[in-house]
Amino acid sequence: MKHNSEPTRRESRHTSTRDEIMEVARKQIAEQGAAALSLREIARQMRMTAPALYRYFKDRDDLVTALIVTAFRSFADTLKAARDSQSADDHANQLFAIALAYRSWARAHPQDYMLIFGTPIPGYKAPAEITQPEAKCSMDVLIDALEATDTAGELDPASTYAKPSPALLAQLNHWRKEFGYSASTIVLYLAVVGWSRLHGLVSLEIENQFEPFLGDIDELYRNQALELMKQFGVDTTAVTRKKKS
Amino acid sequence: MKHNSEPTRRESRHTSTRDEIMEVARKQIAEQGAAALSLREIARQMRMTAPALYRYFKDRDDLVTALIVTAFRSFADTLKAARDSQSADDHANQLFAIALAYRSWARAHPQDYMLIFGTPIPGYKAPAEITQPEAKCSMDVLIDALEATDTAGELDPASTYAKPSPALLAQLNHWRKEFGYSASTIVLYLAVVGWSRLHGLVSLEIENQFEPFLGDIDELYRNQALELMKQFGVDTTAVTRKKKS
DNA sequence: TGTACATCAGTGAACGCGCGTTCACTGATGTAC
DNA sequence: TGTACATCAGTGAACGCGCGTTCACTGATGTAC
Numbered sequence: 001m002k003h004n005s006e007p008t009r010r011e012s013r014h015t016s017t018r019d020e021i022m023e024v025a026r027k028q029i030a031e032q033g034a035a036a037l038s039l040r041e042i043a044r045q046m047r048m049t050a051p052a053l054y055r056y057f058k059d060r061d062d063l064v065t066a067l068i069v070t071a072f073r074s075f076a077d078t079l080k081a082a083r084d085s086q087s088a089d090d091h092a093n094q095l096f097a098i099a100l101a102y103r104s105w106a107r108a109h110p111q112d113y114m115l116i117f118g119t120p121i122p123g124y125k126a127p128a129e130i131t132q133p134e135a136k137c138s139m140d141v142l143i144d145a146l147e148a149t150d151t152a153g154e155l156d157p158a159s160t161y162a163k164p165s166p167a168l169l170a171q172l173n174h175w176r177k178e179f180g181y182s183a184s185t186i187v188l189y190l191a192v193v194g195w196s197r198l199h200g201l202v203s204l205e206i207e208n209q210f211e212p213f214l215g216d217i218d219e220l221y222r223n224q225a226l227e228l229m230k231q232f233g234v235d236t237t238a239v240t241r242k243k244k245s
Numbered sequence: 246m247k248h249n250s251e252p253t254r255r256e257s258r259h260t261s262t263r264d265e266i267m268e269v270a271r272k273q274i275a276e277q278g279a280a281a282l283s284l285r286e287i288a289r290q291m292r293m294t295a296p297a298l299y300r301y302f303k304d305r306d307d308l309v310t311a312l313i314v315t316a317f318r319s320f321a322d323t324l325k326a327a328r329d330s331q332s333a334d335d336h337a338n339q340l341f342a343i344a345l346a347y348r349s350w351a352r353a354h355p356q357d358y359m360l361i362f363g364t365p366i367p368g369y370k371a372p373a374e375i376t377q378p379e380a381k382c383s384m385d386v387l388i389d390a391l392e393a394t395d396t397a398g399e400l401d402p403a404s405t406y407a408k409p410s411p412a413l414l415a416q417l418n419h420w421r422k423e424f425g426y427s428a429s430t431i432v433l434y435l436a437v438v439g440w441s442r443l444h445g446l447v448s449l450e451i452e453n454q455f456e457p458f459l460g461d462i463d464e465l466y467r468n469q470a471l472e473l474m475k476q477f478g479v480d481t482t483a484v485t486r487k488k489k490s
Numbered sequence: 491t492g493t494a495c496a497t498c499a500g501t502g503a504a505c506g507c508g509c510g511t512t513c514a515c516t517g518a519t520g521t522a523c
Numbered sequence: 524t525g526t527a528c529a530t531c532a533g534t535g536a537a538c539g540c541g542c543g544t545t546c547a548c549t550g551a552t553g554t555a556c
Contacts (some may be wrong), residue, residue, distance in 0.1 A: 010519065010531070017532090018341065033278045036367040040509065051511075052533045059508065116456060119364035121282040132457050168464035175458040192459065193469065200445020209362060212377050213420040219413035224438065231476070255498070255552065262499090285542065296544075297500045303542065 018056045025067055026060065028113045034121050043227070052217065065131070071112040072134035078219040079141040080103045091149035092229065096239045098145055102198050110206040117199065135206050136179070143191045147183035149234060150188055154188070156233025190232050197228055260483045263301045265291065274356045279366050282309065308378070309369055316357040317379035322352045322384040336394035337474065341484045346469040347443050348450070355451040362444065365372055379426070392428035394479060400435070401478025409434050413444055435477050442473055 007015070019098045024042050039060055043050040057063040079197045082085060082101030086093040106113040116135075120126065149155045164172065164186075172192075181188060204210055214220065229236050252260070270289050276440045284305055288295040300307040313438060327346030331338040351358040361380075365371065394400045409417065409431075417437075426433060449455055451463045459465065474481050 013519095014531085026265055033364070033367055035364075038509070039511090048532095050509090051513090054511080055532060058402070062525055080514075089265065114364055117449070118452060119278070119280075119359055120452075128457070129386070131289075135454075135457075153537085163465055164468055166467055171459055171461070171464060179458065192455075194464070196445040196449055196469075197442055198445070201451055202443040203448055204362070204441055205443055207363060207365075209380075210437075212373070212380075214416055219416060223409055223413055228486070231263055253553075258552095259498090283542070285543090291497095294501055295542090296502085296546090299544080300499060 003206060014056070021053060021056055021063070021201060022070065023064060025063060026112070029067070029115065030109065030146040033111055034064070034115045035119075037121070039063070061124055064121060065127060067112075068126060068131055069134055070116055071109070071116050072131075074112070075105055076134075078139060079138060083141060083145055085215070090154070090155050090238065091145070091152055092236055092238045093236050093242060094145050095149065095229055095234060096236075097237055098142060098227060099194075100222075103202050103221055106168065106202045106206055113202070113206060118203065123199070140193065143183055144182065145185065146187045146191055146194070146232075150184060150187050152217070153186070160212075178208055178232060183199065197224065207221075266298060266301055266308070267315065270308060271315075271357070273362065274312070275354065278310070278356055279312075279360045280364075282366070284308070306369055306376050307475040309366060310372060312357075313360055313376060314379055315372060316354070317376075317383060319357070320350055320361065321379075321386060324383060328386060328390055334397070335483065336390070337479050337481055337483050338487060339390050340394065340474055340479060341385060341441065341470060341481075344439075344443060344473070345467075347445050348466055351447045351451055352470055358447070363448065367421070384436065388426065388428055388432065389441060391432045391436050391439070391477075394463060394477075395429060395432050399479055400432070406476050430441060439473055439477070442469065444478070 011066040021042060024045050025037060026043060028045075029037055037060075039053050040050045043053055057066065070196070078101050079098050083094045084096050108115050128129075146155065168189075169185060172188050175181075176183070176185055176188055183191075201217065201221055205221075210217050210220075225237065256436065267288060268281060268291050273286060273290075274282055284303075285295045288298055323346050324343050327338045327342040331342050338429065352355050360366075391400065413434075414430060417433050420426075421428070421430055421433055426438075428436075446466055450466075455462050455465075471481050471484065474484070
């Protein structure tokens with residue numbers, strides 16, 4: 001056995017067909033939905049037999065878990081990239097960019113979005129110990145951006161936003177401590193509120209609930225993203241100016 | 246053939262086993278999710294054979310469509326009942342009651358909620374001409390309540406809420422005319438915004454996305470429902486007073 | 491009131507399908523001496 | 524450099540399962556005269 005230097009030829013082949021399996025699976029999910037994912041169909045598309053897949057994944061659930069993890073990472077990476085596309089001190093535009101990226105990722109990968117945040121697959125139960133840290137990473141992008149805004153003194157929830165009740169504050173504080181967040185409790189509050197509001201619009205959109213009466217949601221989404229920021233006390237004039245130019 | 250007086254014995258038996266089929270199907274959906282719905286399993290639970298079900302539904306899709314319709318009706322009825330539980334001129338409490346009922350129905354019937362607003366079943370495409378009017382009925386409860394509030398002069402979105410852009414207003418107007426709503430365009434705007442915000446919280450909750458870090462969502466939901474109303478310009482003091490008493 | 495007939499509910503067998511997973515196996519790829 | 528061996532990728536057959544749907548059928552329920 002080689003002590004872990006660079007991967008052998010065989011090893012790299014292994015990981016590359018493993019990647020290919022996941023690629024094909026993702027494509028299948030994108031077309032048919034996650035519930036219709038089939039090992040045999042994947043094998044067929046790869047011109048292999050189904051049992052060969054067991055060299056790469058313990059079973060179907062194992063593959064699904066891997067898909068969920070990569071979907072989460074792709075999602076988190078997209079959010080981070082959006083944030084970093086704006087200058088580091090321009091918090092308003094960072095937040096706005098994150099909000100837009102949230103939606104555009106979901107539109108580009110609707111089935112992955114649903115795989116992550118939506119309906120679980122019939123016989124499948126995601127192992128929380130693997131799934132949860134990944135979910136946290138996405139959430140953290142939002143939390144970090146809000147925290148940075150807060151630190152810069154550009155967040156003023158108190159002026160426009162209701163104070164959480166003591167009971168709610170206690171919950172948020174518990175969360176804050178358990179996960180060791182440096183952000184203030186109110187930042188966590190805004191993060192969870194913001195998340196739920198983006199999710200509400202995005203999930204209804206990708207499930208075509210708006211279509212019959214509104215058609216395109218572009219305008220509504222921008223409107224709501226800005227509105228959300230305003231309610232957080234963020235000055236959005238820089239965003240609107242940039243948008244026009 | 247009898248001219249349509251009261252239903253014959255046979256007819257009433259027919260509708261009653263039809264109802265039983267749907268009942269069993271609903272139970273199955275509640276336990277396993279809509280994607281796992283199986284005609285054979287339904288028949289088994291009813292101590293029948295599967296082909297007998299074809300006396301009552303053309304095929305599986307036909308059953309699913311019927312389930313969707315009844316789910317929508319149950320949902321809309323619950324919202325209406327909540328509204329009517331408050332006195333007719335107390336618009337604030339009516340809106341609040343609707344918001345609470347929205348969530349509690351979803352919690353009581355999570356799989357039905359997802360059947361209606363969420364992931365479609367793999368091979369199934371809901372016939373829009375049947376599904377859409379039902380969806381409209383639920384939406385109309387919210388719209389009507391907001392319109393009544395507006396007519397009473399208790400809605401003041403302009404003061405706290407961003408004006409929709411001209412493009413968005415045009416979309417909303419198109420919708421308003423196409424469906425013949427008497428409510429103002431801004432009421433439709435508030436309805437769709439309110440819906441998406443309730444949906445965001447509720448759908449994340451029933452998919453257990455909040456659980457790892459927040460546990461119970463009760464406080465957050467109440468907080469957000471009130472916040473939403475405040476942003477619409479509704480005076481919520483009557484609601485909070487009532488809550489305490 | 492009784493008889494002949496039509497309608498309907500439900501059965502049981504069968505069709506054809508696809509699925510996840512196991513197993514013993516063949517060849518190829520890599521490793522050790 | 525060559526040979527013996529171990530490891531791994533992938534095959535093909537099979538198991539056992541469940542599914543939606545069709546078909547010809549049996550009995551029961553209702554209807555007309």
